[in-house]
Amino acid sequence: MITNLLLVPAEKRKAKSRGRLRLIFLCFTALYGAIAFKMVKFAVNPHETAAKAPNNELITLSRPDLFDRNGKMLATDLRRASLYAEPHRLLDSDEAAEHIHAVIPDLKLKDLEKKLDSDKQGFIWVKRQITQSQQDALNKKFTPGLGFMYENRRIYPNGVLASHILGHVDIDNRGVAGIEKTLDKRSMVTQKSLISLGDTKPEPVTLSIDLTAQHIMREELVKAMAYYKAKAAAGVVMDVRTGEIISMVSLPDFDSNAPGTSMDETRLNRMTTGVFEMGSTFKAITTAMALDSGKVSLNSTFDTRHPLVYGGRPINDYHGQKRVLTVPEVFIYSSNIGTAKMALAVGVTKHKEFLKKLGQLDRLQTEVVENAMPLYPKNWQEVHTVTAAFGHGIAVAPLQATAAVAALVNGGYYIAPTFIKRSEEEANMIGRRVIKDETSKQMRYLMRLNAERGSGKQAEVDGYYVGGKTGTSEKVVAGRYSKTKLLTSFMGIFPADNPRYVILTMLDEPQGLKETKGYATSGWNAAPVTAKLISRLAPALGIEPRGAMAAANVVIPVSFKGNIR
C-alpha cells in the first residue's frame, strides 16, 4: 500500500486525501449530529423510556381524598403493607408457613403450607393489607422469600356517617358503590406501580355534604327510629338554591370500612335506591301544577262532600271536612278529593307532562350511582291522574321528590341534585324554569300555612319559620294497601318565606304510641322529628334565627281572599 502511494504523483495524492478527509468529516458530522439529536430528544421528554407499562399484578390504585363542604376529611388512602411470598426462594416452606400462622392466626396452617409449597409460582400474595403490628412481628424473624409491598387502602374516618353516599371499595381499592364508583367511572383514580417511588395522588374532591349536618341527621333519625319503633328511617337535606345535597341518611346503614353487610336488602339506600308512593307530600306537586296552569287560583273552591268513585272504589279524605274547600284548605287538611279534582281540572296529559318536567317519571342519576326507575302505570288513564294527585299509584325515589319540591319553592327552577360542591352561579346555569315565580311564592305560603294551622303543626320550630307538608301512605302488603303498615314522611322547607333548605324525613312503619295518642300518621311522628332536626340543623347551617314572626299571609303576601276555617 505504502509503496503504491509513494508511486502516485504528489498532486494526485493530495486530491485523493482531500476527498477522504471530506468523507470522514461527513461521517463524523452525521454521527455527532445523531447523538446531539437524541440528547435533545431525551432532554425534552425525559420519561420516554420510563413509560413502560408496569407489571399488571403489581399495581395499586390511588384514589382522590374526599372532603366535606367545609374541608373535613371523609375518605383517604393509607398505605398498608401486604405480605407476599416467592415460593421458589423459600428455604423451608413449612417453617415459613408456621411463622406466618403464628402471627396471623386467621390463615389456616394447612392452606399456607399448600400455598407456599408450590414451586412453580414465582409470586403469590399471602395476605393483603396486614396491620403494622403484624408486619413488625413478621419482621422479627428474617425469612428469605417473604416480603412486603405497600398498597393503598381506603379509610373512612367517620365510619358509618355518610356511608350510603360515599359507598365503598373492594380489596384492590376499586370503587364498587356510591361516589367511589363514580370516581372510577370518571377516571379520577390513578394507577401506581407498587415498585415505583413517590406518589401520584389525584386532586382531592370536595363533596356537598356537611359532616356536622350529617351527624345531626343520623343521630336524630336513630333516636326517632327507636322511639317510634320504626323499621327504617331516612332523611335528606338539600340546598334549594344550588341543588347540593347537604346530608342524606338512610337507616339501617353500614360501615364503609367494613362493607360486608352493605348488600343486605334492608340496608339499601332508601333515598335513591328505593321507590315509594310518597303519599300526601306529592300534593305539593299537584297543587303547584294546578296553580301554575292558571286554571286554578288560591281562591278556587272544590267540593269535598262526596267521595270520588273510580273503578268501584271510593276515594275518601282522611281528615274529612265534608264541605266546600278553598285551595289553601284543601292543602292544609290534605284533602284527597280536593287535590284529585285540582289535577282533573288541569287534565291528564298536562299532569303527566308536568310530572315529567319535574323529573318524576325518569330515573334520577346522581354521583351516588345506586338509583331506581320510578314505577307508574305505562298506560296512564284518568284514574291514574286522580291517584297520582295525592301520591298513590306512582312510586318515586324520595330524593327525586325532594328535588321537585325544591324547584317548587326556590322561585321555580328545577336544579338537578348533586353530591359535589356547586356554586350558585353553576346552579343558575343548569337551572330550568318549571313554574312561575308567583306560583312558587304561593307554594311557600301554602307550606308555611300548613305548619301554622294544618297537619304540619308539630314541625314548627321557633325562630326558623318552617313550612312543610306531611305525607302518610299505606304500604302495599300482598297486593293490597295495609291499614297498619304505614310509610310516613314530612317534606319541610326553612325558612319558609325565603327557603334555603328543603328537608325530607321518612319513617317506615312507625308505631302509634301513648305519647302520640295512638296515631301513627305523619303529623305525629315525621313532623316532630323534622322539627327536632331543623332546630339542630338550622344553627349548624348558619341560618339566623328570627324572633316573633307574623302569620303566613303577612310575611308571604299572596292573593288569597278567603278565610281558613
Added chain:
Amino acid sequence: MLRFINLIFIGALLSAAGFVYSVKYDATFDTSKITKLTREIAKERDKVNRLNAEWAYLNRPEYLQPIVEKHLSMQPLSLSQVGMFNLRDRQAPGPDPLTHMLEALERADKEVITAKIIVPKVNKVAVLKPVAKPLPRLAQKPAVKQQTLADVIAGLSRAKP
C-alpha cells in the same frame, strides 16, 4: 507549530474527559440523592396523611359529642337568648350631639346633672340573657387542698411496704 497545536488539543481532550467524568459521577450521585429524597418525601407524605386521617378520626362528631356533653356546660342556644337589631332601622345621629349636650346643660341649671348621653333611637336592642343554668362543674368543684412538703413525704413513707 503543529506540535504546539497538538499539545493544546491533547490538553483540551484530557480536561474535557475529566470534566465529563466528574459530571457523570455528579449526576449519578445526584440521582441517588433524588431517589432517597423522593422516598423520604413519600414517607413524610404518608405520615402526614396518616396523621390527617387520625385527626379526622378523633374529630368525628359521634366521638366528640359525648365528650362535650360530659365535660362542658354548653347548651343549645334558645331563641330567647338571641336579640337582634337591624342596622338599617337605626336613625342617623343628630347634626351635632355636643350642641344638644350644652343646651341641655343650660336648661337644667339648678338640677344636678350626672350624665346625659343622647343615644340614637334603636328599635330593638340586643339583649343577651345569661345562661340560666349555673356552671355545675365549677360550682361543685371542691377546693384544692394545698399539699405541703410534709404531706408528700408522709405519703411517700406510707407507700413504702
